[in-house]
Amino acid sequence: MVRIMSAFVLIWLSFSAQSLELQGTLTQGSLIRGQLEPGAQLRLNDEPIRVTAEGKFVLGFGRKAALEQRLTIIGADGKMREENIQLSPREYKIQRIEGIAKRIMKPDPDNVARAQADAKRTRAARARFEQQTSWQQSFIWPLKGPITGVYGSQRFYNGEPRSPHYGVDVAAPTGTTVVAPADGVITLVGDLFYSGGTVIIDHGFGVSSTFLHLSKMLVTEGQQVKQGDIVAEVGATGRVTGPHLDWRMNWFKQRVDPALLVPPMAR
Ligand SMILES: [Zn+2]
CATH class of the missing domain: 2.70.70.10 (Glucose Permease (Domain IIA))
Known part of the structure; x- marks a missing residue:
């Protein structure tokens, strides 16, 4: 399910106790804030990302960031799953x-x-x-x-x-x-x-x-x-x-x- 909230794109994926929510514009040069189920761990393109005890995290994508970004989530139950983020390209002045x-x-x-x-x-x-x-x-x-x-x-x-x-x-x-x-x-x-x-x-x-x-x-x-x-x-x-x-x-x-x-x- 994808919901559009004002300027933000919100993606919500739900698999029983597993969830991933992203807030921000999925484009190059964007700061994306997210929410995972509490206790989950996160990697972005294999790099560990800090997650708060409540499952909140933040990612930043540079001016020329690759359009495909790979998130690996290790749930509190130890199960690993992957989610790909697709960024839209930007044109610069x-x-x-x-x-x-x-x-x-x-x-x-x-x-x-x-x-x-x-x-x-x-x-x-x-x-x-x-x-x-x-x-x-x-x-x-x-x-x-x-x-x-x-x-x-x-x-x-x-x-x-x-x-x-x-x-x-x-x-x-x-x-x-x-x-x-x-x-x-x-x-x-x-x-x-x-x-x-x-x-x-x-x-x-x-x-x-x-x-x-x-x-x-x-x-x-x-x-x-x-x-x-x-x-x-x-x-x-x-x-x-x-x-x-x-x-x-x-x-x-x-x-x-x-x-x-x-x-x-x-x-
Ligand atoms: Zn300036």
């Missing part, structure tokens, strides 16, 4: 950005070293495993404003191809407050070469939000925040052409699209 400063386009060796150290720091923050289960909440937009960049776009800076854009950009004046989209713990606060003022909020089980280009960071590492708490202010720091918030979401290394987790932007 091409975005051309001009007017990026030479300092940023061709960074000198000191800045290259700085950017590499920054990347190591963000990778470490996103690789953490936090026990909290705030990823189960309904996420909210961290601020309101026009969306000026979307997840997955292939980008050209001053005509040169660069890595895709993984966040959703919301334009707002410098100083506009940014709130936590869900509860979490702050795992990184820093001034990074490309992303400028940066904050990472860990929502648990590998799910994190990253905010880039901030003018002010109003939290400290290790601080626990609640959904709706003010954490920062919009800015134009790092590789940008104007003030905006770039909101990124990860499931460990996999980059997922925040826009799939929130209602359409209401203006």
